[in-house]
Amino acid sequence: MEYDVQFENIYHGKTKKYFHEVISSYYNGNFRAAIVVLYSVVISDVLYKLEELSNVYGERKAYDILETINVIRKSSPQSAEWEAKLLDQIKNANDFFDMSTHRNIEYLRSLRHLAAHPALDQDNELYLPNKATVASCISNMFEGVLTKPPLFVKKATEKIVADIANLKDKFLYDYENYKKYLESVYFSHMSIGMYKKVFKDIWKLTFCLDNEECEENRLINYRCLMIMIERNRSELLGKR
Numbered sequence: 001m002e003y004d005v006q007f008e009n010i011y012h013g014k015t016k017k018y019f020h021e022v023i024s025s026y027y028n029g030n031f032r033a034a035i036v037v038l039y040s041v042v043i044s045d046v047l048y049k050l051e052e053l054s055n056v057y058g059e060r061k062a063y064d065i066l067e068t069i070n071v072i073r074k075s076s077p078q079s080a081e082w083e084a085k086l087l088d089q090i091k092n093a094n095d096f097f098d099m100s101t102h103r104n105i106e107y108l109r110s111l112r113h114l115a116a117h118p119a120l121d122q123d124n125e126l127y128l129p130n131k132a133t134v135a136s137c138i139s140n141m142f143e144g145v146l147t148k149p150p151l152f153v154k155k156a157t158e159k160i161v162a163d164i165a166n167l168k169d170k171f172l173y174d175y176e177n178y179k180k181y182l183e184s185v186y187f188s189h190m191s192i193g194m195y196k197k198v199f200k201d202i203w204k205l206t207f208c209l210d211n212e213e214c215e216e217n218r219l220i221n222y223r224c225l226m227i228m229i230e231r232n233r234s235e236l237l238g239k240r
Helices: 013-027 031-055 060-075 081-093 099-116 131-146 156-166 175-185 192-207 212-231 233-237
Strands: none
Touching (some): 013 031, 013 131, 031 060, 031 081, 031 099, 031 131, 081 099, 099 131, 156 212, 192 212, 192 233
16 A cells, blocks of 8 residues: 655644654555554654643643543553553543544554564464555554544534634634635544534534524634535535
8 A cells, every 4th residue: 555645734743753754664564663653653642632632722631631641650650551541531531532533543552562562473473464454554543643633522513613703703704814724723634524524513503503602603603614615515515
């Protein structure tokens, strides 16, 4: 499998740098190394995003997870216990990644353990993942984790709607900059499935619900819908 990796789509600057090592290992046939490094990159990326959620957006769940992890790291600096705890905390919070992404991370973790430790088979051969397995893991982590900004937690629509409501005075009559903002912060990082779901959710808020909050934000939400249709009419409305 050949990659045309759009490194600029990776959210965090440090992650972009580290991900080059993953791709280099893959292309050079160092599949065991690619798995080990990929897992390290994913764990680091999750930590970076939790820190941003906590420090910039004041997300309490992110703060609590980091506090728990830091206690473990300080008490057992040589132990990898905190990695498992981090993934458990993320999964239990139920707000950060969808279930398929959690399963993909857990699968990568199991491969990393086989690749990083002297796990010998009955012929005393070290475990070596095949090319297809490594390619699949790289794709899953690139699309499900590394390219997602911190606000892309499970409740994506809730975050987007709250954000554009706060910015409506800035963008309500500045369509072009509003479009650029939505594209750079949100849409460029969405899978088509997430894009369609967010569109349906905002459509419901705009046209189906009638309360004070919906009324106050109806116009900015409507313009978000128009931008989404303009950006990807065929997927949202069907090909014409």
